[in-house]
Amino acid sequence: xxxxxxxxxxxxxxxxxxxxxxxxxxxxxxxxxxxxxxxxxxxxxxxxxxxxxxxxxxxxxxxxxxxxxxxxxxxxxxxxxxxxxxxxxxxxxxxxxxxxxxxxxxxxxxxxxxxxxxxxxxxxxxxxxxxxxxxxxxxxxxxxxxxxxxxxxxxxxxxxxxxxxxxxxxxxxxxxxxxxxxxxxxxxxxxxxxxxxxxxxxxxxxxxxxxxxxxxxxxxxxxxxxxxxxxxxxxxxxxxxxxxxxxxxxxxxxxxxxxxxxxxxxxxxxxxxxxxxxxxxxxxxxxxxxxxxxxxxxxxxxxxxxxxxxxxxxxxxxxxxxxxxxxxxxxxxxxxxxxxxxxxxxxxxxxxxxxxxxxxxxxxxxxxxxxxxxxxxxxxxxxxxxxxxxxxxxxxxxxxxxxxxxxxxxxxxxxxxxxxx
Amino acid sequence: xxxxxxxxxxxxxxxxxxxxxxxxxxxxxxxxxxxxxxxxxxxxxxxxxxxxxxxxxxxxxxxxxxxxxxxxxxxxxxxxxxxxxxxxxxxxxxxxxxxxxxxxxxxxxxxxxxxxxxxxxxxxxxxxxxxxxxxxxxxxxxxxxxxxxxxxxxxxxxxxxxxxxxxxxxxxxxxxxxxxxxxxxxxxxxxxxxxxxxxxxxxxxxxxxxxxxxxxxxxxxxxxxxxxxxxxxxxxxxxxxxxxxxxxxxxxxxxxxxxxxxxxxxxxxxxxxxxxxxxxxxxxxxxxxxxxxxxxxxxxxxxxxxxx
Numbered sequence: 001x002x003x004x005x006x007x008x009x010x011x012x013x014x015x016x017x018x019x020x021x022x023x024x025x026x027x028x029x030x031x032x033x034x035x036x037x038x039x040x041x042x043x044x045x046x047x048x049x050x051x052x053x054x055x056x057x058x059x060x061x062x063x064x065x066x067x068x069x070x071x072x073x074x075x076x077x078x079x080x081x082x083x084x085x086x087x088x089x090x091x092x093x094x095x096x097x098x099x100x101x102x103x104x105x106x107x108x109x110x111x112x113x114x115x116x117x118x119x120x121x122x123x124x125x126x127x128x129x130x131x132x133x134x135x136x137x138x139x140x141x142x143x144x145x146x147x148x149x150x151x152x153x154x155x156x157x158x159x160x161x162x163x164x165x166x167x168x169x170x171x172x173x174x175x176x177x178x179x180x181x182x183x184x185x186x187x188x189x190x191x192x193x194x195x196x197x198x199x200x201x202x203x204x205x206x207x208x209x210x211x212x213x214x215x216x217x218x219x220x221x222x223x224x225x226x227x228x229x230x231x232x233x234x235x236x237x238x239x240x241x242x243x244x245x246x247x248x249x250x251x252x253x254x255x256x257x258x259x260x261x262x263x264x265x266x267x268x269x270x271x272x273x274x275x276x277x278x279x280x281x282x283x284x285x286x287x288x289x290x291x292x293x294x295x296x297x298x299x300x301x302x303x304x305x306x307x308x309x310x311x312x313x314x315x316x317x318x319x320x321x322x323x324x325x326x327x328x329x330x331x332x333x334x335x336x337x338x339x340x341x342x343x344x345x346x347x348x349x350x351x352x353x354x355x356x357x358x359x360x361x362x363x364x365x366x367x368x369x370x371x372x373x374x375x376x377x378x379x380x381x382x383x384x385x386x387x388x389x390x391x392x393x394x395x396x397x398x399x400x401x402x403x404x405x406x407x408x409x410x411x412x413x414x415x416x417x418x419x420x421x
Numbered sequence: 422x423x424x425x426x427x428x429x430x431x432x433x434x435x436x437x438x439x440x441x442x443x444x445x446x447x448x449x450x451x452x453x454x455x456x457x458x459x460x461x462x463x464x465x466x467x468x469x470x471x472x473x474x475x476x477x478x479x480x481x482x483x484x485x486x487x488x489x490x491x492x493x494x495x496x497x498x499x500x501x502x503x504x505x506x507x508x509x510x511x512x513x514x515x516x517x518x519x520x521x522x523x524x525x526x527x528x529x530x531x532x533x534x535x536x537x538x539x540x541x542x543x544x545x546x547x548x549x550x551x552x553x554x555x556x557x558x559x560x561x562x563x564x565x566x567x568x569x570x571x572x573x574x575x576x577x578x579x580x581x582x583x584x585x586x587x588x589x590x591x592x593x594x595x596x597x598x599x600x601x602x603x604x605x606x607x608x609x610x611x612x613x614x615x616x617x618x619x620x621x622x623x624x625x626x627x628x629x630x631x632x633x634x635x636x637x638x639x640x641x642x643x644x645x646x647x648x649x650x651x652x653x654x655x656x657x658x659x660x661x662x663x664x665x666x667x668x669x670x671x672x673x674x675x676x677x678x679x680x681x682x683x684x685x686x687x688x689x690x691x692x693x694x695x696x697x698x699x700x701x702x703x704x705x706x707x708x709x710x711x712x713x714x715x716x717x718x719x720x721x722x723x724x725x726x727x728x729x
Contacts, residue, residue: 003522006518006521006522010518013510013514014507014509014510017509017510017514017550018509254503254505255501255503255505256505256506256507258471258501258505259499259501259505259519259566260522261469261471262469262471262494262497262499262501263494263519263522263523264491264494264495264522264523264524265522266491
C-alpha cells in the first residue's frame with residue numbers, strides 16, 4: 001500500500017511539475033460555457049427546440065377559459081407550443097414526473113365571471129421543475145397571449161358588462177340593447193385592430209404565489225451556468241484523463257514501468273498506484289474546477305455530500321475507462337484514437353452540450369443510463385433543481401455501477417500487461 | 422552472490438534459454454557477451470523476477486528469485502539498456518523516487534542521493550529537469566538510480582550503448598569501482614573490447630545457451646593460436662564448400678553468398694593457397710586476417726560476428 005501511495009504521489013508530482021497542457025484543458029469548459037452563455041444565455045433558447053408541451057387544466061369551463069385554450073392551441077402557436085387538456089392536477093403532476101410536459105396552465109373556477117365583472121382574473125402557471133428552458137418558453141408564450149387578451153379586454157369591457165347585466169336579469173333584454181352591445185363590440189375590435197403597437201400597454205400576468213418553489217432554471221446567469229457547466233466539465237475531464245493515462249502508457253513503452261518492477265515494488269502496488277493517481281488527479285481537478293466555476297459564474301454549490309459522491313463516481317469511471325484503454329492499446333496513438341472516439345460518443349449521448357433533460361424521451365432515457373449522462377444530470381438536479389441525494393439516487397447508482405465495471409476491466413487489462421514473462 | 426542453474430525458458434516455439442548456469446561472487450564482474458536475441462535480457466529478466474523460467478533455479482544473495490522475487494530484489498540493482506528516467510523531474514527527484522521504492526527514507530535517502538550525485542559528477546546540475554542533460558549525463562544518472570540503495574548485486578544491461586569513447590571509459594571506471602566495494606556485477610554487452618577490459622570472467626552466450634565461460638586468458642587459450650581469415654566477395658554456397666584437402670588444419674567456420682570465414686594457424690603463409698582454391702566457388706574482393714582474440718573465439722563458437 002505504501003508503494004502504491006508513493007507511485008501515485010510520484011505521478012501527481014510529475015503532473016504538477018509540467019502542468020502546461022493540463023491548464024489549457026482546464027480553461028476549455030470555462031470558455032465553452034461562456035460561449036454558450038453569449039449565444040443562448042440571455043434568450044434562453046437553444047437552436048430549434050421541439051414544441052414545448054403545455055398542459056391546460058380548465059377548472060372554470062367558461063367561454064373565456066375555452067377561448068384561452070383555443071388561443072394556446074392556435075395554428076400560429078404550434079411551431080412553438082403544443083397544448084393538451086388534462087382532467088385534473090394529479091394527472092398533470094404525473095406527467096411532470098414523467099417529464100412529458102414543460103408547464104401547466106390552470107384557469108381556476110371563477111376566471112370567466114371575474115372577467116365579466118371587470119375584476120382581476122387569475123391564470124395559474126406552473127413550470128416543470130426538472131426542465132430549464134422549456135418552461136421559460138411556455139411562460140413567454142402565455143405572457144404574450146395575456147398581453148393581447150388584456151388589451152382586447154380593455155376595449156370590450158363595456159359590452160361585456162352589458163351582457164352580464166342581461167344574463168343576471170338586472171336589465172331587461174331588448175332589441176335596442178342587443179344592437180348597442182353589437183356596436184360596442186364592433187367598435188372595440190375595430191379600435192383594437194388599429195393599434196400598431198402593443199408596446200406602450202402595461203399588462204400584468206396574474207400568477208399564484210410561488211415563493212416556496214424554485215425559480216425556473218436559466219433565469220439567472222448562475223442558474224444557467226449551473227445547468228450548462230457540469231456537462232462541459234465532465235467533457236474536459238475526459239480529455240484531461242486521456243492525457244494523464246497516455247503518460248502512463250508512454251512510461252510503459254519507454255521501459256519506466258519495467259524499471260519500477262525491478263525494484264521492491266510489487267505488481268499490485270504499481271497497478272493500484274496508477275489507479276489511485278488517475279482517480280485522485282481527476283477528483284481533485286473536478287473539485288478545484290467546480291469550486292472555481294462557482295466563484296467565476298456564481299453557481300451555488302449545494303448539497304456537498306451528493307456532489308462529492310457523484311464527482312468521485314465519475315472520476316473512478318473515467319479513470320477506469322482510460323486505464324482499460326491503455327491496458328489494451330499497443331501504442332499511444334492507438335490509445336488516443338480509441339479514447340477520442342469513445343469520448344465523443346459518450347459526450348453526444350450523455351448530453352454534454354445540451355443537457356439530456358431536454359432530449360426526447362428515448363434519448364433522455366439512454367443518456368441517463370450511461371455514466372457521464374447520469375452523473376451530469378445528478379449534478380444538475382442538485383445544483384439547479386435542488387434535489388436531494390435520495391431523489392438523485394438512480395443517477396448515483398448508475399454512475400457507480402459503471403465506475404465499478406470499468407475499475408474491474410482496468411484491473412484486468414493493466415494486470416495482464418504487468419505480467420511480463 | 423548470484424547462482425543460476427539449468428535455466429530453461431521458451432516463448433511459444435522459441436527457446437530463449439537452454440540450460441543456462443553460472444555463478445558470480447562478491448566483487449566480481451561477470452560479462453555476458455552475445456549478439457541481440459542471444460538470451461542476455463531474458464537471463465536478466467529471470468534475475469529480476471520478471472520472467473518466470475520453465476525450469477531451473479536462480480538465487481540472489483541466497484534468496485530464491487522465483488519464489489520470493491520482491492525479497493530478492495532488495496539485494497538487486499538494475500541499470501537497464503534504455504535511459505529510464507522521468508525527464509520532467511530533476512536528477513534529485515528521480516533518485517529520490519527510486520530510493521524510496523527501495524525503502525530508503527528521510528535523512529538516509531538524502532545522504533545517499535547527495536553521495537551518488539557527487540560520485541557521478543552531477544551534483545551541480547541536480548535540480549535541473551533531466552531533459553536538459555546530455556547523453557552521457559543521462560547514462561550516469563541511469564546508473565546512479567541503480568546503485569543508490571547499495572545493492573549486493575548489480576545488473577547492467579549494455580549501459581554504454583551509443584556513448585562516445587571518453588564517456589564509455591568513465592562509466593567502465595565507475596563500474597570497476599563499484600565492484601571493488603564488494604558488489605557482484607553482471608555486465609551484458611556486445612562490445613568485445615568492453616568485455617575484455619572490464620570483466621573478470623566472461624560467458625559467451627548465443628541462442629539461449631552459454632557456449633564458453635572463463636577468464637579472458639582462459640577463453641583466449643580456448644581459442645588456441647588460430648587466426649581467422651575472412652574473405653568477402655561473391656560466392657556460391659549451393660556449389661558446396663571448396664576442396665581444402667591439400668590444406669591441413671584449415672577449417673571453414675561459415676560460408677554465405679557474401680562471406681567465407683576460415684579458422685587456421687599461420688594465416689599469412691596459407692592465405693594465397695586458400696585464394697587459389699576459392700576461385701572455383703566465387704570471386705574474392707577483400708581479404709582480412711584477424712589475430713587470436715575473444716572475437717575470434719566468438720566467431721568460432723557462434724559462426725557469426727557479434728554485430729550480426
